Amino acid sequence: MRKYSWLKTITLYLFTISISTVACADEIIGQQQVFNNIDSLSAKQQKSIVALAVNNEILSLLTLSVYDKAAAQVKLLALQELPLTVNIAEQYLLYIVRANISDIEGQEHKVINWLNKAIKLEPLLTKKQLDTPLFSSAYLTLADIYARQGEGKKAYDTKRLYIKKYFAHLNHQKELSVKRLDEKYNIEKKHEENELLTQNSQIKHYALASAEAERSEQYLNIAIFIAAVSVFFLLLLRQFKISRALKLLAKTDSLTLLPNRGAFFSNGYNFMTRALLADKELSVLMLDIDNFKSINDNFGHDVGDSVICHVAALASETMRSRDFFARIGGEEFAAILPDASIEQAHAIAEHMREKIQDDISMYKNNKIRVTVSIGIVSIADVRESFDSLLHAADMAMYQAKINGRNQVCSFAKEKK
Incomplete structure (x- = not known):
């Protein structure tokens, strides 16, 4: 009886461990399916033609990851337990969140890894959405990491990409504002004509002002040159006269002015x-x-x-x-x-x-x-x-x- 009881205990222990292991594996797989399913789906999806919506929870998590890494880590784990399906844009931002959480001394390689995963998703997103500060911040963080690692060339190139995206975003925002105004007052065509006339006028005015300034500068330089040459010539002439007078005095009797x-x-x-x-x-x-x-x-x-x-x-x-x-x-x-x-x-x-x-x-x-x-x-x-x-x-x-x-x-x- 004791023999069977001992075998039963061992069997129950092994069964319990097996169940726990399977549960952990299912949990990890589930998390990966929730936040990493883009890796398997990206090949099936085509590039988005509009900006994808982003869950507010993910947006707040992104902000939190910048200022409080520990709290962001806790919130990320809690978010992973929810039955949440993310789109490509949200997955992009979650990679940035993980990069921000990993951004501690000695963990730069992890940051680079997460950010590179995010950048790989860019072909599936619109350029306008990628140019926004939310998404382009990945390049700014990546540039800082390269700079800390002493890779100046990579840091410089990455920072240039960020600046390019930033100015593209600003131009896009400006275009949106202008378009809204044009739609509101229904004067888009007239505005374009006025803007073109204004630009042409400004260009002509600038060209005239530039030509006038250049002409004035040339006249000034010529005047300065002539004045300098004149002064130099007068000084040279004066020096010549003084030298000649001194030579003449050296050879002239001061009383009769005859040669001495x-x-x-x-x-x-x-x-x-x-x-x-x-x-x-x-x-x-x-x-x-x-x-x-x-x-x-x-x-x-x-x-x-x-x-x-x-x-x-x-x-x-x-x-x-x-x-x-x-x-x-x-x-x-x-x-x-x-x-x-x-x-x-x-x-x-x-x-x-x-x-x-x-x-x-x-x-x-x-x-x-x-x-x-x-x-x-x-x-x-x-x-x-x-x-x-x-x-x-x-x-x-x-x-x-x-x-x-x-x-x-x-x-x-x-x-x-």
Whole structure:
């Protein structure tokens, strides 16, 4: 009896376990039939031509899954126990719900799996319904998951799809609003015509405004360019004038405005080199104001400066256009006479001496008779260097002073 009783107990236990297992399996299969029956039915159904209705319970569950995953999980399990048949749109949203519930750290692959299942249903739904925020949110969530996984390219592409759907939805909503207004007031045709006219007017206005703005900008740029070039040119011209003035000042005597000693020597070397190479005549003249120290002592330095300037002016008047006349020191002047023999140089010097001697001018109410001593030399007599030539003219000038002043002496005669 005990043996049969033990066997009966084991048999009842195994039967109970078998019944429980079958019940659980039936429950799971039932749930899958309720929420996953689209996997088996999608092949039989054609694409929907209108937006499918969505149960309010599923809509509230979708909202809850975003803010409270635990409560959404409980409500999902409760919903699965109801004899509820879902359409493709509802199944799409239930996949999004499951993705939202699974959206925790470390479970990203589950989220991607649920969302990909939802996306697979898109061929059976209308584009307008898929573009709504309820359905397009799957792409936004998927983009966030890819970004968290470091898959930038996938995240970028998925986000672009979401944005495209979002703007398509906005355009559709705008079209619906316009259509309702057109239907309400029965002015669709007139509105379209007015809109077309408005758009054309706006396009023309924009084109005109753009062309005018571009033209104004071009004029402004041209004006700025011309102004900049003008300023640059003026600055360059001013700099050139300043540079030229500085160079001229560096070569000009400040009192008489004649070339100074440096300019005289610089030009003298060039004149002598050309004369020697071309085997032409060249003479040099040296002039010194007689008794100039007495003029300074008796009448003052201002009168002395006036005398120097006056002598410079008178002597310059006797120069030929090709001659080079300069002040080389206090009361000393010198001239380079190209193509002039010693006789021609003597004639020029004598004319200069007489012109200065015959001019009696008033200097601050004082009549002063000024005379000069002049020495001349020709390249025919001194050919070593310009310094030697000038030194010879200087010697001839001092000989004129020794001889009594107010006369012209040539180096050639003195040497003889």
